[in-house]
Amino acid sequence: MKNFKLTIEYDGTDYHGWQIQPDKKTVQGSLYRAFHEFAGEDVKITGAGRTDAGVHAVGQVASVRLETKHSPTILRKALTGNLPRDILVRHVEEVPLSFSARFDATSRSYNYIFITRKTALWRRYYHYVKTDLDREAMRTALATLRGEKDFASFASSSDIKSTRCRMMKAELMENGPLLTISLTADHFLYNMVRTIAGVILDVGMGKPIDMDELIEARDRRAAGKTMPPNALYLMSVTY
Numbered sequence: 001m002k003n004f005k006l007t008i009e010y011d012g013t014d015y016h017g018w019q020i021q022p023d024k025k026t027v028q029g030s031l032y033r034a035f036h037e038f039a040g041e042d043v044k045i046t047g048a049g050r051t052d053a054g055v056h057a058v059g060q061v062a063s064v065r066l067e068t069k070h071s072p073t074i075l076r077k078a079l080t081g082n083l084p085r086d087i088l089v090r091h092v093e094e095v096p097l098s099f100s101a102r103f104d105a106t107s108r109s110y111n112y113i114f115i116t117r118k119t120a121l122w123r124r125y126y127h128y129v130k131t132d133l134d135r136e137a138m139r140t141a142l143a144t145l146r147g148e149k150d151f152a153s154f155a156s157s158s159d160i161k162s163t164r165c166r167m168m169k170a171e172l173m174e175n176g177p178l179l180t181i182s183l184t185a186d187h188f189l190y191n192m193v194r195t196i197a198g199v200i201l202d203v204g205m206g207k208p209i210d211m212d213e214l215i216e217a218r219d220r221r222a223a224g225k226t227m228p229p230n231a232l233y234l235m236s237v238t239y
Contacts, residue, residue, distance in 0.1 A: 001067055004075060005095045008060040011086040013124055018051045027087060034082035039066060048101045048237040049108055054229035059236035063101035107168060109184040109235040112197040112227065117177045126178065127231035133204035135172060141203045142170040144211035152218035154196055155189035156226065163189060191226050198225040
């Protein structure tokens with residue numbers, strides 16, 4: 001028995017998220033089928049996180065136990081041949097049997113990307129903003145999120161044991177017409193990144209928001225809208 005760590009890239013546009021669901025097209029479901037074609041048996045695939053419908057990934061991580069003599073290189077090539085073009089296994093490595101892509105993760109990084117000019121080509125992958133934004137106000141608001149805090153105001157579900165997260169990175173990056181909110185935390189709550197993106201966008205558009213008061217409120221209704229999923233990317237997972 002071998003345990004493999006997979007780094008996976010995918011375009012989530014046409015998928016109902018990462019997690020397998022009956023009668024729905026999912027990324028995990030596509031991986032199950034690819035493994036079945038390769039190994040002729042069902043395997044257990046553990047993902048580092050569950051991305052929602054329409055969310056993309058640059059560096060999703062999964063762990064898979066498999067009875068095989070093949071090398072990681074052969075496994076990657078076989079999976080590539082059996083997967084659709086919008087899912088790519090970028091890297092495969094053998095890891096100890098005790099490794100879990102989900103439970104051994106120490107942090108996850110997400111980007112939410114705005115585009116400040118109208119686009120026909122990239123409308124499925126960035127969120128278009130047609131008004132001028134106050135970048136410095138956005139950076140100041142993001143800085144307030146750093147550290148260990150209660151992020152209940154940014155969580156869509158109330159059925160959570162703990163809403164405390166440790167935010168290691170919260171930055172605004174500029175690259176031409178692209179404006180990226182980049183976040184790294186020990187873990188994220190459901191819809192947390194998309195809600196933060198909505199708040200930061202409101203700040204950039206001049207809405208008066210006291211970030212400290214918003215965090216202290218611990219009330220999802222105080223944070224406003226949740227942004228669409230198409231501009232959200234799971235960038236990487238660290239261990």
